[in-house]
Amino acid sequence: MNNTLIGISRDLIANFAIVTAYLFLTSQVIFKNKILDSTASISTKVLIGFSAGILGIVLMVFTVEFDGTILDFRQIAVIISALFGGIYASILTGLMIFFMRLFAFGVVSHTSVIAASNTIFLSLAVGVISRFNLTFWKKWIYALVVCNVSTAIVFFINLGTKGVLPAFIYVIMLTVGGLIAGYLTAFLVKAKSHFQRMEKAATFDFLTELNNHRTFDEVFNVSLQKAIEKNESLSLLMIDIDHFKKINDTYGHSNGDVVLKQFGKLLKDASRSFDIVSRNGGEEFSILLYDLPHKHALVVGDRVRSAISKHAFVLNDGQTIKITVSIGAATYPDTKEELIEQADKALYKAKMNGRNKVISNQEVLGGI
Numbered sequence: 001m002n003n004t005l006i007g008i009s010r011d012l013i014a015n016f017a018i019v020t021a022y023l024f025l026t027s028q029v030i031f032k033n034k035i036l037d038s039t040a041s042i043s044t045k046v047l048i049g050f051s052a053g054i055l056g057i058v059l060m061v062f063t064v065e066f067d068g069t070i071l072d073f074r075q076i077a078v079i080i081s082a083l084f085g086g087i088y089a090s091i092l093t094g095l096m097i098f099f100m101r102l103f104a105f106g107v108v109s110h111t112s113v114i115a116a117s118n119t120i121f122l123s124l125a126v127g128v129i130s131r132f133n134l135t136f137w138k139k140w141i142y143a144l145v146v147c148n149v150s151t152a153i154v155f156f157i158n159l160g161t162k163g164v165l166p167a168f169i170y171v172i173m174l175t176v177g178g179l180i181a182g183y184l185t186a187f188l189v190k191a192k193s194h195f196q197r198m199e200k201a202a203t204f205d206f207l208t209e210l211n212n213h214r215t216f217d218e219v220f221n222v223s224l225q226k227a228i229e230k231n232e233s234l235s236l237l238m239i240d241i242d243h244f245k246k247i248n249d250t251y252g253h254s255n256g257d258v259v260l261k262q263f264g265k266l267l268k269d270a271s272r273s274f275d276i277v278s279r280n281g282g283e284e285f286s287i288l289l290y291d292l293p294h295k296h297a298l299v300v301g302d303r304v305r306s307a308i309s310k311h312a313f314v315l316n317d318g319q320t321i322k323i324t325v326s327i328g329a330a331t332y333p334d335t336k337e338e339l340i341e342q343a344d345k346a347l348y349k350a351k352m353n354g355r356n357k358v359i360s361n362q363e364v365l366g367g368i
Contacts, residue, residue, distance in 0.1 A: 012173065014062045015073045019181050022055045023080075027188040040085065046092065048085030052077045053096030056119075060101065071170050075147040076181050078123050083139055087127025094123025111158040118154045122147055136189075140182040148174055205279040207257055208264025216278035216286060223276070223290055224339065227332050235289040235297030235331040238343040239267070239304065242324045242355040244283035255315045259323065262313050270304045286343075294331035294360065301327045301358040309356060324356035335361055 056077035082090035155163035328347025
């Protein structure tokens with residue numbers, strides 16, 4: 001009896017270790033930079049279903065044997081697959097486990113078909129639960145309940161009254177194991193989300209979702225070095241919102257933030273997809289235009305200026321206002337001087353000459 005308890009305990013620990021290792025591996029390596037929700041791509045959902053299917057198969061290899069009955073945590077793999085990949089991912093997981101259970105774990109029999117078919121049913125049922133508008137924990141617990149009830153019924157169908165004790169042991173095992181796995185999963189999801197927010201905060205401006213000054217500096221240095229090495233153009237537009245302080249003083253800082261948020265989107269829309277658009281601080285912005293000659297940079301600058309001046313910025317109360325921008329432009333290798341300094345000087349001249357203008361640093365250098 002002691003040997004039996006030791007064996008069961010050893011197998012349970014092995015199952016816990018496998019689930020834990022899987023959760024850390026997938027969250028920190030395989031899906032580290034992927035979105036795991038209903039918006040995930042088809043390929044990501046397939047990968048979730050496949051990886052969870054591998055987990056289920058491995059858990060069957062390290063099965064817990066009790067009184068000649070096979071007990072394992074394969075249902076946890078189905079739950080994980082459904083909650084993060086949806087019903088199609090859970091079906092893929094269920095099919096993988098179904099075929100492995102039938103053809104790789106003993107002879108095909110009436111009881112094995114029923115046991116394997118239970119996994120298909122659970123993959124559908126838990127997949128449906130994943131579509132409900134519920135919290136993570138409610139979905140997880142409902143899924144555990146469905147798995148417990150369905151699998152307990154399978155024990156009774158296959159073993160009759162002899163299935164009472166194995167079913168009881170299984171329910172306890174899956175409930176405890178499932179709750180622990182759920183806690184680990186929730187913890188890792190929260191940790192991953194927190195890390196991504198911190199990582200984004202270090203590189204992006206939280207209000208406009210543009211690159212922040214730190215990212216601008218890093219990308220600028222790399223782009224300038226690349227332009228020098230390849231003898232290509234690198235243009236820089238320095239942009240300043242005209243009289244932005246007056247907007248904050250007149251309409252309040254909350255409306256000023258609303259304007260900045262819309263302004264950031266307009267800058268991205270007016271730029272090429274690969275241009276580097278940044279908020280350098282306050283109402284100061286920049287667009288880094290790689291491999292774009294100076295005359296074309298001026299065209300982009302005027303397109304940005306025109307788009308801003310024509311746009312009606314919507315405030316919190318629905319009122320709309322108009323704003324303008326001043327822009328300074330400089331390009332390597334048209335000028336050998338410091339690119340940022342020259343663009344700043346051009347911006348200053350645009351503001352001194354009446355604002356709502358695009359000024360080239362060549363006008364500054366030429367004394368125009």
